[in-house]
Amino acid sequence: MRVFGIDCGTEITGYGVVESDDTGREPRLICKAMGAIRLAKSKTLPERLAQVYRELIAEMERWQPEAVAVEEVFYSVNAKSALKLGQVRGVALLAAACQGLPVAEYAPLRIKSSVVGYGLAKKEQVQFMVARLLELAEVPQPADAADALAVAICHIHTAQTLLQQGAIR
C-alpha cells in the first residue's frame, strides 16, 4: 500500500509518500519521497495555486499512490486564515480527484495517536517518531514534509487495523 500525505499551508505545502512493506517478518514503513512546495510571494494568488496544483499532480504521477491522506482542519484559526488555507486545500483535494485517488481525512488528535500513541503529543515528538517509524537518519525537513508523512502513516495504520479486524479486504 502506497499513500500520498499532504500538509496544506498558505506558504508551504508539504507532501510525503509512504509505503507499507508486509513481505518481511515484521511489517515495515518505507519513505519513498518527501518534499515541500514553497509558494513564491512575487506571484499572484492564482499563479501560486497553479504551482501547488502542478507540483502535486507531478508527484502523484511519479509515485502512483493508491490513496491521498490529509489532515482535517482545526477551526481555531480566524476566518481570513481559514479562507487562505481553504484555497490551497481545495486545489490539493482537486489534484487527488483529478488523479482518481480516494482522499481520507484525519483529525490532528487521531494522527498524533497513530504516530506517537498519544493524542496530545507535541509536534517535535510526532516528527521524531515519523523519523523512527520510517527508519530515517534525521527528522524530515521542513516540518511540513514531516507532517505530511505523519498523516500518510496514520492512513496506513488505520487501513492495517481495519484489515486485521476483517472490516476491509
Add this chain to the structure above:
Amino acid sequence: MRVFGIDCGTEITGYGVVESDDTGREPRLICKAMGAIRLAKSKTLPERLAQVYRELIAEMERWQPEAVAVEEVFYSVNAKSALKLGQVRGVALLAAACQGLPVAEYAPLRIKSSVVGYGLAKKEQVQFMVARLLELAEVPQPADAADALAVAICHIHTAQTLLQQGAIR
C-alpha cells in the same frame, strides 16, 4: 472586451459572461452566457471540487474571455464557512490560472457602486440593474448567476474608466 464573472459558493457557484460592444453610438453590455454549477450533496468534497473545476474550464474554453472577475471575500463569515468557501474559490482561481487568464478581485461595495451607483444597494437592486444593463427581459436566475454577471460588469466598467483616463491602452 469579454469578461467571465464567477460568484463562488459552497453549494452553488454562479458564472456569467459579459461582453462590451463599443461599435455603436453608445457602448452596450451584452450577456453572452450565464449559469450555475450546483454541487451534488451525494458526492465527496474532492469530487465536488472537480465538478466545479471541470465546468468552469469548459465554460471558459467555450466563451474565450480575456479576463476573470471575482468578488473579494467578506470576512464576517465564521472560520468553518470561510474554509469551505476557500476550497471552492481556490479551484475557481486555479481554473482561471490554468486558462492563462488574469483575475481581478472587487470588493462587494465596489461592485454595487459600479452596477447600481450606490455601494449600500440591496441585493435585489443589484439584480434588477444587472438585468437592465444587459437588456434582459427578466432578472437572471439563480441569484448566483446574477451576482457573477454583476462582478463581470464591474470589471468592464472599471476597465472603461481606466481607458478614458488614459491609464491603460
